[in-house]
Amino acid sequence: MSSNLKYGLIGSLGRLGSEVRNVFTEKGFKLVFEYDIEGEKFTEKPDVLIDCSLPGVFSKTISFIGRFNVPLVIATTGLNDEMITSLKEISKDLPVVQSYNYSIGIQILLKLTEIAKEILPGWDVEITETHHRFKKDKPSGTAKMIKEVFNDRDVNISSLRLGNVAGDHTVYFGGLGEVLSITHSATSRRTFAEGILRSAEFAVNQKNGFYSFHDVMFSK
Amino acid sequence: MSSNLKYGLIGSLGRLGSEVRNVFTEKGFKLVFEYDIEGEKFTEKPDVLIDCSLPGVFSKTISFIGRFNVPLVIATTGLNDEMITSLKEISKDLPVVQSYNYSIGIQILLKLTEIAKEILPGWDVEITETHHRFKKDKPSGTAKMIKEVFNDRDVNISSLRLGNVAGDHTVYFGGLGEVLSITHSATSRRTFAEGILRSAEFAVNQKNGFYSFHDVMFSK
Amino acid sequence: MSSNLKYGLIGSLGRLGSEVRNVFTEKGFKLVFEYDIEGEKFTEKPDVLIDCSLPGVFSKTISFIGRFNVPLVIATTGLNDEMITSLKEISKDLPVVQSYNYSIGIQILLKLTEIAKEILPGWDVEITETHHRFKKDKPSGTAKMIKEVFNDRDVNISSLRLGNVAGDHTVYFGGLGEVLSITHSATSRRTFAEGILRSAEFAVNQKNGFYSFHDVMFSK
Amino acid sequence: MSSNLKYGLIGSLGRLGSEVRNVFTEKGFKLVFEYDIEGEKFTEKPDVLIDCSLPGVFSKTISFIGRFNVPLVIATTGLNDEMITSLKEISKDLPVVQSYNYSIGIQILLKLTEIAKEILPGWDVEITETHHRFKKDKPSGTAKMIKEVFNDRDVNISSLRLGNVAGDHTVYFGGLGEVLSITHSATSRRTFAEGILRSAEFAVNQKNGFYSFHDVMFSK
Numbered sequence: 001m002s003s004n005l006k007y008g009l010i011g012s013l014g015r016l017g018s019e020v021r022n023v024f025t026e027k028g029f030k031l032v033f034e035y036d037i038e039g040e041k042f043t044e045k046p047d048v049l050i051d052c053s054l055p056g057v058f059s060k061t062i063s064f065i066g067r068f069n070v071p072l073v074i075a076t077t078g079l080n081d082e083m084i085t086s087l088k089e090i091s092k093d094l095p096v097v098q099s100y101n102y103s104i105g106i107q108i109l110l111k112l113t114e115i116a117k118e119i120l121p122g123w124d125v126e127i128t129e130t131h132h133r134f135k136k137d138k139p140s141g142t143a144k145m146i147k148e149v150f151n152d153r154d155v156n157i158s159s160l161r162l163g164n165v166a167g168d169h170t171v172y173f174g175g176l177g178e179v180l181s182i183t184h185s186a187t188s189r190r191t192f193a194e195g196i197l198r199s200a201e202f203a204v205n206q207k208n209g210f211y212s213f214h215d216v217m218f219s220k
Numbered sequence: 221m222s223s224n225l226k227y228g229l230i231g232s233l234g235r236l237g238s239e240v241r242n243v244f245t246e247k248g249f250k251l252v253f254e255y256d257i258e259g260e261k262f263t264e265k266p267d268v269l270i271d272c273s274l275p276g277v278f279s280k281t282i283s284f285i286g287r288f289n290v291p292l293v294i295a296t297t298g299l300n301d302e303m304i305t306s307l308k309e310i311s312k313d314l315p316v317v318q319s320y321n322y323s324i325g326i327q328i329l330l331k332l333t334e335i336a337k338e339i340l341p342g343w344d345v346e347i348t349e350t351h352h353r354f355k356k357d358k359p360s361g362t363a364k365m366i367k368e369v370f371n372d373r374d375v376n377i378s379s380l381r382l383g384n385v386a387g388d389h390t391v392y393f394g395g396l397g398e399v400l401s402i403t404h405s406a407t408s409r410r411t412f413a414e415g416i417l418r419s420a421e422f423a424v425n426q427k428n429g430f431y432s433f434h435d436v437m438f439s440k
Numbered sequence: 441m442s443s444n445l446k447y448g449l450i451g452s453l454g455r456l457g458s459e460v461r462n463v464f465t466e467k468g469f470k471l472v473f474e475y476d477i478e479g480e481k482f483t484e485k486p487d488v489l490i491d492c493s494l495p496g497v498f499s500k501t502i503s504f505i506g507r508f509n510v511p512l513v514i515a516t517t518g519l520n521d522e523m524i525t526s527l528k529e530i531s532k533d534l535p536v537v538q539s540y541n542y543s544i545g546i547q548i549l550l551k552l553t554e555i556a557k558e559i560l561p562g563w564d565v566e567i568t569e570t571h572h573r574f575k576k577d578k579p580s581g582t583a584k585m586i587k588e589v590f591n592d593r594d595v596n597i598s599s600l601r602l603g604n605v606a607g608d609h610t611v612y613f614g615g616l617g618e619v620l621s622i623t624h625s626a627t628s629r630r631t632f633a634e635g636i637l638r639s640a641e642f643a644v645n646q647k648n649g650f651y652s653f654h655d656v657m658f659s660k
Numbered sequence: 661m662s663s664n665l666k667y668g669l670i671g672s673l674g675r676l677g678s679e680v681r682n683v684f685t686e687k688g689f690k691l692v693f694e695y696d697i698e699g700e701k702f703t704e705k706p707d708v709l710i711d712c713s714l715p716g717v718f719s720k721t722i723s724f725i726g727r728f729n730v731p732l733v734i735a736t737t738g739l740n741d742e743m744i745t746s747l748k749e750i751s752k753d754l755p756v757v758q759s760y761n762y763s764i765g766i767q768i769l770l771k772l773t774e775i776a777k778e779i780l781p782g783w784d785v786e787i788t789e790t791h792h793r794f795k796k797d798k799p800s801g802t803a804k805m806i807k808e809v810f811n812d813r814d815v816n817i818s819s820l821r822l823g824n825v826a827g828d829h830t831v832y833f834g835g836l837g838e839v840l841s842i843t844h845s846a847t848s849r850r851t852f853a854e855g856i857l858r859s860a861e862f863a864v865n866q867k868n869g870f871y872s873f874h875d876v877m878f879s880k
Binding site for chain 1: 339340404408414
């Protein structure tokens, strides 16, 4: 059903938008609508809309949804509460997938961490994260997401800043006689485009509703 | 019942055998039979037999089982299909626990690997294992256990032999844009001896049957 | 002199070739000749030839050298002994820079490996290399360069192929009681393109001869 | 000359003393004098004295030196200034090797770090150390030694506390496009015994003087 998916892309000329185009093209999906600073290009009504743009474009996104009446996958960061409320309203009539992080591997790291945590209650826990020297915040938002898995414990996070590392995260569990660790390394921006692809395939087969990327990954 | 356990130890002079002796002695268990390169020492009929030897000694193990008719916990690595079949035959009359790795952490590594495998069907998989230079078999029995999780795939195993490393195993999942890995490091051989202790206590209270260390860990 | 360098590029459509084009263009260098699967595009005689192709193209490279009579920087991996001999013959008449890895970090890895080798004569040695799933040769040329440091020993190389990893190499030294390791991770292919740029600038100012990237880095 | 070395061992029953005995015996060296809580055992005059005891035994060590007049290798930790001064006085007449850390690998880590630092002046630097949960001080003394190599820079040290890890240290150098790292992992106490062995072989062939373990490793 999704093998000949036709998609529309908002923010088609940005860095993530370009990566999305590459990945969707490889999969055989067809770009039939796009919108960016140069305006819109319309060929055909899409099956799904992908938004990789900025909050300032949000009203345009809403108008495109009204025009095409198709599922939405939105990767725009920095949405305010009002925008999220709008999306939830729309999701009563259409499937909407919204996330600030479409990395498949990070979702799995979180899932495995939850499972290990349950089985290893008395073990020591440490988290490390390594990013490029230009990263301003410390620790990373993802490291904080990992820490939240251990909600009742004060887990130490070590932050390293090195060259132009895209992003590495490790969770360690230390017992007497053994150490278990789970590591995720981002090697390129493509990982996010792959997560958006999965979300698009998910959205076109879903009931109306508001979904996270976690839902895409783990619901049947 | 198991507090004054009398045990027999095959491979009593090896590295793992020595560690087993330490841990069992601390627990108050009594070594009443042993067999190694110097021959056998018999004091009394054991309640359970522990085998920490090599595949070349397997026929001896079988004869000791015949002689004492007691449960067996076997940690020998590199057993061939015929040997496993023999053990399963024996387990119709006696409880037999068989595993290539008696650590808790490895059980969790296996569990997490199964979960990751399900979520990441198209990703590349690699397994590495590092052990001390004295280890005879290559790849390790544990690496083969990890490989079995991917039963339908030909997964590559890389084996490193370095100094006196107790045992490290890593499974890598590689997608376009990210790598996820799960690593287990044994920091001392004692881990395995404690798992064997748990298995011995389990075996003497069990019905006849063929058990894995997973059964010891997770069945009530 | 090298500020308006005109270059020819063999293997111009490959992954490394594309990166070379980006970096050389940023520097203001002009692509005047290229050769790849689609055939050749000739604009002008180049000042230097860059080869980022495969061993199967080697005879073409030789013919281009004969045709243009300009310095060569060759990054092709998996060259056989006969090919290296050819290059050395050519270097009597032209500057030739040949290396399997054009990164600064790898040069340092090699230097540190030499030092550690001298101090740790009886230790076990293992080499691992991880690259993207599209890499044809196994083990990598760089891993072979590291192995050459231990000229008198049969050192094991483990090769992993995962996703789109740019290139990781580790040398391990294992003693009884400790393991020392040195790891280099390329975080983007750009590293290599910048090393090739340095080498091109070096080659056009050099006497005839056969040079390594080590010469480019460390000779004045 | 050192192949039939006869040695005396002060603190022969302690944990390090026991490891020293194992390693020296494997090498074919002969224990001819020992001193511990049970008193002394004298067989023959030793060629070298090893001290693995405690500061409270220091006066005994001094008296044994006077009695045998042979080189000393001292691994006792917590010596005060007065004791160090005594050792330096003695070293005018005999070779004395003194260190608080006889790990060969850590010496090499420090050496390689110095070299890498010189070649990579603009790169980012990070240090990590991992130890067992019982370790009181943070960061480890060894991590501080590594930091001292970068005397003019404020290098970040990340400390992890996990299970019963013997001790891991890593130095990272991050450039744009690559990361170089050097890691040392202690896998057992044996590493220190091996360093003491090297020091004993060094001491018996040396002129009078006060030597560090660094001298043992790197002077010709």
